[in-house]
Amino acid sequence: MSEEKRRVLDLAEQYVCPGRVRTFRGLGVDLVIGRREGYRIWDLDGQELLDLHLNGGVFNLGHRNPELVATLRDALETLDVGNHHFPSAARAELGETLARLTPGDLHYSVFASGGGEAIDLALKTARHATKRRKIVSIAKGYHGHTGLALAAGDERFSRMFLSQGAPGEFVQVPWNDPDAMAAALSGDDVAAVLIETIPATLGFPMPAPGYLARVKALCERRGALYVADEVQTGLGRTGTLWAIEQQDVEPDILVTGKGLSGGLYPIAATLLSRRVAGWLDEDGWGHVSTFGGAEVGCRVAQRVLEITTRPAVVANAKETSQHLSDGLEAIRRRHPEWFVEVRRAGLVMGLRFADPQGAMRMTRALYESGLWAMFAAHDPSVLQFKPGLLADAALRDEILARFEAGLERCKASLA
Numbered sequence: 001m002s003e004e005k006r007r008v009l010d011l012a013e014q015y016v017c018p019g020r021v022r023t024f025r026g027l028g029v030d031l032v033i034g035r036r037e038g039y040r041i042w043d044l045d046g047q048e049l050l051d052l053h054l055n056g057g058v059f060n061l062g063h064r065n066p067e068l069v070a071t072l073r074d075a076l077e078t079l080d081v082g083n084h085h086f087p088s089a090a091r092a093e094l095g096e097t098l099a100r101l102t103p104g105d106l107h108y109s110v111f112a113s114g115g116g117e118a119i120d121l122a123l124k125t126a127r128h129a130t131k132r133r134k135i136v137s138i139a140k141g142y143h144g145h146t147g148l149a150l151a152a153g154d155e156r157f158s159r160m161f162l163s164q165g166a167p168g169e170f171v172q173v174p175w176n177d178p179d180a181m182a183a184a185l186s187g188d189d190v191a192a193v194l195i196e197t198i199p200a201t202l203g204f205p206m207p208a209p210g211y212l213a214r215v216k217a218l219c220e221r222r223g224a225l226y227v228a229d230e231v232q233t234g235l236g237r238t239g240t241l242w243a244i245e246q247q248d249v250e251p252d253i254l255v256t257g258k259g260l261s262g263g264l265y266p267i268a269a270t271l272l273s274r275r276v277a278g279w280l281d282e283d284g285w286g287h288v289s290t291f292g293g294a295e296v297g298c299r300v301a302q303r304v305l306e307i308t309t310r311p312a313v314v315a316n317a318k319e320t321s322q323h324l325s326d327g328l329e330a331i332r333r334r335h336p337e338w339f340v341e342v343r344r345a346g347l348v349m350g351l352r353f354a355d356p357q358g359a360m361r362m363t364r365a366l367y368e369s370g371l372w373a374m375f376a377a378h379d380p381s382v383l384q385f386k387p388g389l390l391a392d393a394a395l396r397d398e399i400l401a402r403f404e405a406g407l408e409r410c411k412a413s414l415a
C-alpha cells in the first residue's frame with residue numbers, strides 16, 4: 001500500500017468514522033477512491049474497478065458525466081446555492097419538470113439536500129394531512145438516517161439513537177405480505193405506509209404481482225397515504241422513469257434523490273399530490289432547508305432528467321438489462337450450486353447465492369477481480385448489482401467477464 005493511501009485510511013479512521021474504516025478493512029476492502037470517470041473508479045493505488053454499486057444510483061449517468069459537469073460549470077458562472085426563502089428560476093423550473101414527468105397528481109416538489117430529509121418531509125406531510133401519527137414500513141427496509149426516516153427503518157439504528165418513537169408509532173410488516181399490511185392498517189390510525197418500490201437492503205426482492213396495488217387500495221380504504229420511496233428505484237433504473245409506474249399505483253407522495261444529483265451536487269425531492277399538500281398553503285415555512293433545492297443543484301437535476309428521458313438512453317438501458325441478464329443466467333447455469341437466482345427490474349438487480357453469507361464473500365472476490373458491487377445489508381446472500389443507464393456493449397461484456405472471474409475466485413477461496 002502506498003504511503004498516501006495509508007495516510008488517508010489512518011486519518012479517516014482517526015478523525016471521521018473508525019467503525020466504518022475498520023469494517024471495510026476487515027472485509028478485505030481498503031478502497032480509497034481516487035480518479036473516477038464514467039462507470040470506472042480507480043483506487044488511490046491505481047487499481048481499476050468497474051462501478052456496479054453506483055452509490056445506490058447516485059452515479060446512474062456515470063462519474064463526472066461530461067454533460068453534467070458542463071451544466072454545473074455553466075450554472076456556476078452566474079448562480080450559487082441561492083436563498084431558500086425566495087423563488088428562483090432554477091428551482092421553479094425543476095418543480096415544473098418533475099410535475100410533468102410524474103404520473104398522477106404529484107404536483108408539488110419540496111426540495112431537500114438528501115434522501116433522508118426528503119423522507120422526513122414525506123412523513124411530516126402525511127401526518128399533517130391525516131392528523132395521525134402512526135407510520136407503517138417494511139421490516140428491514142431502509143429510508144435514511146435522519147429523524148423520521150431513521151425511526152421507520154431497522155431498529156439496529158433507531159434503537160442505538162433512542163429514536164424508535166412511542167410504542168406503536170412506527171410499525172413494520174414483512175415485505176409481500178398483504179395480510180400483515182391489512183392488520184397494521186386495521187385501526188384506521190395510520191398516517192402513511194412508506195415503501196421502497198423494490199427494497200434495496202433486502203436484496204431487491206420483486207413485489208409480488210398485485211401486492212403494491214393491494215397496499216394502495218388498503219391505504220385508500222383506511223385513510224392512510226401511500227409514500228413511494230424511489231430514491232434507488234427511480235430515474236429510469238427499472239425501465240420507466242419511476243418503478244411505481246409499473247405497479248398500477250398512483251402514490252400520494254413520491255421521494256427521489258441520489259441520481260437526481262448527477263453525482264455532482266446534492267439534491268433530493270419530495271413530490272406531493274395537491275390533496276395532501278395543504279401545509280404548503282397554510283404556512284410557507286412549514287419546512288425550511290438552507291441547502292434544499294440549491295440553485296446550482298437544480299440546474300444539474302434538470303439536466304439529469306433531460307438525459308434520463310432521452311429515447312436513446314431508455315433504449316440503451318433496456319438493452320443493457322437484457323444483455324446482462326442473458327449473460328448472468330449463462331454464468332448461473334455454469335455454477336448452479338453457488339449462484340442461485342437473478343432478480344431483475346431493468347438495471348436494478350439482485351444476485352442471490354446459496355451460502356447465506358455468499359454475497360459478502362463475493363463482494364471481496366469481485367473487488368479483487370476489478371468490480372465493485374456490494375452485498376445487501378439486510379440479506380448478505382444477495383449482491384446488489386446496479387449497472388448504469390449509459391453502459392455500452394463493451395462495458396457490458398467487461399462486467400460479465402470480471403463477474404465470472406470474481407465468482408471463480410470466490411469459489412476457489414472457499415474450496
Ligand SMILES: Cc1ncc(COP(=O)(O)O)c(C=O)c1O
Nearest residue numbers: 056114115116142143144231232
Ligand atoms: C431507498 C432509500 N431511501 C432513502 C435513502 C436515504 O438517502 P440519503 O442517504 O441521501 O439520506 C437511501 C440511501 O441509501 C435509500 O437507499
